[in-house]
Amino acid sequence: MAKKLVAFYSRADENYVNGMIQTLEIGNTEIAAGMIQELTGADLFKIEQIKPYAKDYNECIAQAQADQQRDARPKLKGYPETLDGYDVIYLGYPDSWTTMPVAVFTAFEHMAGGEKVIRLFCTF
Numbered sequence: 001m002a003k004k005l006v007a008f009y010s011r012a013d014e015n016y017v018n019g020m021i022q023t024l025e026i027g028n029t030e031i032a033a034g035m036i037q038e039l040t041g042a043d044l045f046k047i048e049q050i051k052p053y054a055k056d057y058n059e060c061i062a063q064a065q066a067d068q069q070r071d072a073r074p075k076l077k078g079y080p081e082t083l084d085g086y087d088v089i090y091l092g093y094p095d096s097w098t099t100m101p102v103a104v105f106t107a108f109e110h111m112a113g114g115e116k117v118i119r120l121f122c123t124f
Contacts, residue, residue, distance in 0.1 A: 002087035002088055003043075003085045003086050003087055003088075004040050004041065004042035004043070004086065004087070004088045004089070004090065005042055005043045005044075005045060005080065005083070005086045005088070005089045005090070006033045006036050006037045006040070006042045006043070006044050006045070006089075006090040006092065007045045007046075007047060007080070007089060007090070007091050007092070007107060007111070008029050008030060008032075008033035008044075008045075008046060008047060008090075008091070008092035008093065009029060009046075009047040009048075009092070009093045009094070009100075009101055009103050009104045009107070010026070010027030010028065010029035010030035010031075010033070010046070010092075010093075010094065010123075011024075011027040011028075011029070011053075011060070011094055012024050012025060012026055012027045012030070013055035013056075013057075013060070014055060014056055014057035014060070015027070015028070015057060016057060021057050027094065027123075028094065028123040028124075029092045029093060029094050029121075029123045030046070032092060032121060032123055033046075033090070033092050033121075036090050036092070036121065040088075040090070042088075042090060043080075043086075045080050047076060047103055047104060047106075047107045048076060048077040048078075048103075049074045049075070049076060049077070049103045050074070050075045050076065050077055051074065051075075064096060064101060064102075065097070067102045068096065068097065068099070068101075068102055071102070072102045073102060073105060073106045073109070074102060074103050074106060075106075076103060076106055076107060076110075079107070079110050079111075080111075083111055083114065083116065086116060087116065087117060088116070088117045088118075088119065089111065089116055089117070089118045089119070090118075090119045090120075090121060091104065091107075091108065091111075091118055091119070091120050091121070092120070092121045092122070092123070093120075093121075093122060093123075094122070094123050094124070095122050095123070095124050
């Protein structure tokens with residue numbers, strides 16, 4: 001049986017939901033990652049920046065856009081110990097102006113290599 005990993009980046013705190021700014025205890029991508037994990041039996045890994053963005057929605061957006069414009073690769077709190085043995089990696093993230101958040105690029109570049117099936121999932 002193929003071993004699977006769900007790696008995801010998610011944003012809690014202030015988010016834009018249904019036309020309003022709301023405070024979320026758990027980000028939408030983390031909820032989706034949990035559903036995928038439950039359906040597949042995959043291991044779970046949360047991608048987290050050492051220096052997180054602001055909790056305030058508008059300040060977070062400004063920080064994320066600035067990072068995206070300069071093609072930043074923020075340092076992460078950690079990485080999976082090894083990807084050996086994983087055949088399938090589900091990589092999840094919130095939409096960041098039609099691309100992945102820069103922290104996901106950092107993680108993806110670390111995970112690249114070897115024969116893996118990578119299945120992306122994106123939340124809005």
